[in-house]
Each structure stands twice: as structure tokens, then as C-alpha cells.
Amino acid sequence: xxxxxxxxxxxxxxxxxxxxxxxxxxxxxxxxxxxxxxxxxxxxxxxxxxxxxxxxxxxxxxxxxxxxxxxxxxxxxxxxxxxxxxxxxxxxxxxxxxxxxxxxxxxxxxxxxxxxxxxxxxxxxxxxxxxxxxxxxxxxxxxxxxxxxxxxxxxxxxxxxxxxxxxxxxxxxxxxxxxxxxxxxxxxxxxxxxxxxxxxxxxxxxxxxxxxxxxxxxxxxxxxxxxxxxxxxxxxxxxx
Ligand SMILES: Nc1nc2c(ncn2[C@@H]2O[C@H](COP(=O)(O)OP(=O)(O)OP(=O)(O)O)[C@@H](O)[C@H]2O)c(=O)[nH]1
Ligand SMILES: [Mg+2]
Numbered sequence: 001x002x003x004x005x006x007x008x009x010x011x012x013x014x015x016x017x018x019x020x021x022x023x024x025x026x027x028x029x030x031x032x033x034x035x036x037x038x039x040x041x042x043x044x045x046x047x048x049x050x051x052x053x054x055x056x057x058x059x060x061x062x063x064x065x066x067x068x069x070x071x072x073x074x075x076x077x078x079x080x081x082x083x084x085x086x087x088x089x090x091x092x093x094x095x096x097x098x099x100x101x102x103x104x105x106x107x108x109x110x111x112x113x114x115x116x117x118x119x120x121x122x123x124x125x126x127x128x129x130x131x132x133x134x135x136x137x138x139x140x141x142x143x144x145x146x147x148x149x150x151x152x153x154x155x156x157x158x159x160x161x162x163x164x165x166x167x168x169x170x171x172x173x174x175x176x177x178x179x180x181x182x183x184x185x186x187x188x189x190x191x192x193x194x195x196x197x198x199x200x201x202x203x204x205x206x207x208x209x210x211x212x213x214x215x216x217x218x219x220x221x222x223x224x225x226x227x228x229x230x231x232x233x234x235x236x237x238x239x240x
Contacts, residue, residue, distance in 0.1 A: 003038055005040060006039070006040050006041070006092075006093050006094060007040070007041045007043060007092040007093060007094070007220045008035060008040055008041070008042045008043070008092050008094045008096060008113060009043050009045055009086075009087075009091060009092030009094070009095050009096070009097075009166075010028070010043070010045065010093065010096045010098065010109075011041060011045050011047065011073040011083055011086030011087060011090065011096065011097045011098075012024075012042050012044060012045065012046050012047070012086075012095075012097075012098055012100050013046075013047050013048075013049075013079050013082040013083055013099070013100065013181065014047065014048045014049075014051060014055050014059070014100045015048070015050075015051055015055075015077075015085070015212050015214055016051045016052065016053040016055055016211055016212065016214075017051070017053075017055050017101055017210070018051070018053045018054045018055045018058050018211070019101055019102065019210035019211055020101050020102050020208075020209075020210040020211060021055065021059065021062070022058070023102060024100060024102060024106065025062050025067070026042075027102075027106040027107070028042075028044065028067065028106050028109075029065075029066060029067055030105065030106075030107075031106050031109045031110060032067055032092040032197050033108070035110060037118060038110070039095075040066065040113065041068075041090065041130065042068070043067075043068040043069070043070065043090075043091065043154070044062075044067055044068065044069045044070070044102070045069075045070045045072065045086045045090055046059045046069065046070070046071045046072070046086075047072045047074065047085050047086040048071060048072070048073055048074065048081040048082075049075075049076065049077045049078070049081065049082055049132070049176060050073075050075065050077070052073070052127055052177050053211075056071065056073060056129060059071045059190035061110060063111075064102045064224065070089070072085055072086060072089055074219065076085060077172050078181075078182070079164075079182070079183045079185070079214070080180035080181065080182055080183055080184060080185040080188065080226075081180060083180075083185040084180065084185065087173060087178075087207075089093070090124075090170075092170065093169065093170050094116055094167060094168075094169060094170070095115060095167065095168055095169075095170055095172075095173070096112065096113075096166070096167040096168075097164065097165065097166055097167075097185065097186075098110065098164065098165050099164050101163070101208040101210065101211055102204070102206060102208065102209065102210070103137050103205050103206050103207070103208055104124065104164070104165040104205070104206075105203060105204070105206065108124055108149065108165075108203050109167075111201055112124060112166075112201060113167060114170045115167075115190050115199050115201060116167055116168070116169060118197070118199075119170050119197040119198060119199040120168060120169045120194075120195035120196065120197050120198070121158060121166065121167075121168045121169075121172055121189070121190075121193065121197070121198045121199075121201045122166065122167045122168070122198070122199055122200070122201065123158055123163050123165075123166040123186065123198065123199075123201075124160075124163055124166060124200070124201055124202075125158070125159050125160035125163060125200040125201065125202055125203070126135075126147070126160050126202075126203065126205050127159040127160045127200035128159055128160075128200055129202065130143070130196030130199075130202035131145070131160075131202030131203050131204060131205075132202075132204055132205070133204070133205040133207075134205060134206050134207045135203060135207060136207075136236055143220075147162060147164055147223060148160070148161060149215075150227060151184075151187055151227060154187060154190060154191050154227075154230055154234060155187065155190050156190055156198060157198060158186075158190055158198060158200065159200060159223070160200065161184070161186055161187045161190055162186070162187070163186050164183075164185070164186065165203065166186050166189075168189070169195075171195075172192075172193040172194055172195045173189060173193055174194075174195055175194070176189075176192050176194065176204050177192075178192065179226050179229075180223070180228050181184070181222050181226040181229065182219055182222030183219050183222070183223060184223060184226060187226070187230065188230065191230045191234055192210045192233070209214060
């Protein structure tokens with residue numbers, strides 16, 4: 001039977017995040033119940049790039065519980081392309097992206113979804129009053145601020161183009177060829193996506209309590225390569 005209720009597909013990239021997953025799932029279950037009461041269905045799509053810590057097995061166990069859960073197992077690496085793989089597999093009219101390590105509070109999701117009623121793209125931002133990061137060493141903060149500043153001309157009005165926590169209507173990316181490099185999938189969508197209205201909701205980025213960071217020098221280099229590609233893309237498209 002055709003399901004007429006709007007569906008939210010939540011894409012969650014994973015790389016060795018086993019310890020956080022049961023907690024994340026429980027918190028998402030509460031969120032999905034709230035959304036359900038508001039007439040919406042939810043599905044979770046995990047995209048894993050070769051975790052070796054039992055992440056895949058843990059997700060497979062979650063597929064047998066209440067929420068519709070899918071696991072996509074890739075043999076390649078890359079956060080942003082993992083998200084694209086998840087987006088391509090999603091059935092929802094609303095698409096959400098979040099990290100698996102509990103840095104992004106799932107409890108914000110109902111507000112993000114609600115904002116989709118009047119905006120095509122909704123970003124959870126650390127750079128608005130009321131938002132921020134819990135506690136970062138000065139060098140990480142400096143690097144993040146610099147990375148944000150050099151991307152700002154690409155970011156339209158978005159204050160946190162580095163955010164990995166955002167929701168959008170399917171139409172934003174439906175006919176778009178996304179070809180991101182590295183980590184920053186939102187930046188790719190801000191440049192190439194089809195949207196007129198964007199809004200942001202502040203949030204506090206929690207430091208991870210489980211698992212290890214995957215940020216490294218390679219990710220940083222990839223970021224600069226991605227920027228070069230996006231600036232060239234924007235420049236050449238504006239010539240047409
Ligand atoms: N599928 C996939 N997921 C990834 C990859 N790299 C990172 N992730 C996931 O993407 C999310 C963000 O990665 P993190 O390492 O937490 O990056 P971060 O939040 O900027 O850094 P921390 O604050 O140190 O956690 C997490 O859910 C990771 O498991 C990858 O190559 N493939
Ligand atoms: Mg993280």
C-alpha cells in the first residue's frame with residue numbers, strides 16, 4: 001500500500017563508531033516517535049566505509065528493532081561521498097545528515113524538520129547566538145574559523161558551511177551532480193544545490209565521548225582541493 005505520510009531519511013556516515021551507536025539509536029527512537037505523532041515517518045540510513053570495530057554488526061542488530069534502518073557497506077573511504085551514497089539511496093521527501101558520534105544532538109531534529117515547512121535547506125549552526133562548540137583546543141578552533149572564512153564567499157548566507165548537521169527538501173539535490181572531495185558535503189550543496197530559502201538553528205557541538213576522531217592532515221588537504229574545485233565550478237558556471 002502506498003504510504004502517504006511524509007518520510008524523513010536520515011543519513012549517518014560511520015567509521016568505527018560502535019560505542020556511540022546504541023545511545024544514538026535510543027535517542028533517535030524518541031525523536032522518531034515525536035515526528036510520528038506529527039504525522040511523519042523516519043528511516044535511518046547508515047553508510048559505513050569499512051569499520052573494523054563491530055560498527056557494522058551493531059547496525060545490523062539495529063535493523064531488527066523498531067525503526068526502519070538500512071546499512072550501506074562501501075569499500076571506499078570518504079565522509080562526503082559516503083553521504084552522497086546515502087542521499088542517493090534515500091526514499092524520503094525530507095533528507096537529513098548527521099554524525100554518528102553524538103556531537104550532533106538528535107533532540108534538535110524536530111525543530112530542523114519543522115523549519116523545512118518554510119525553508120528548503122536548514123542548517124544546524126555553531127556560529128549563531130546560542131550555538132557553539134563545547135571545548136576545543138585553540139588550534140582546532142583557529143583552523144575551523146579559518147576554514148569557514150575562506151569558504152564564506154561560497155556559502156551564501158550560511159554561517160556554518162562546515163556543519164555536518166543539516167536537513168533539506170529532496171528537491172535541493174534531486175537533479176544535482178554532487179562530486180564532493182573530503183569532508184564538507186554541506187559546502188558542496190550550498191554551491192551546487194537548488195534552493196532559494198535557507199535558515200539556521202543554533203546548536204552546541206558536543207565533544208565526542210566515544211571512539212576516535214577521523215580528522216587528519218589528509219582531510220585538511222582534501223578540504224583545500226575541494227575549495228579549489230568549488231571556486232572553479234562557481235566561476236565557470238557564472239560565465240554561462
Ligand atoms: N562512511 C564514512 N564515515 C566517515 C568517514 N570519516 C568520518 N566519518 C564519519 O563522519 C562523522 C564525522 O567524523 P568525525 O571524525 O567525527 O569528524 P569531526 O566530528 O569533525 O571530528 P571530532 O570532533 O574529532 O569527532 C562520524 O560519524 C564519522 O564516523 C569516512 O571516510 N567514511
Ligand atoms: Mg565527530
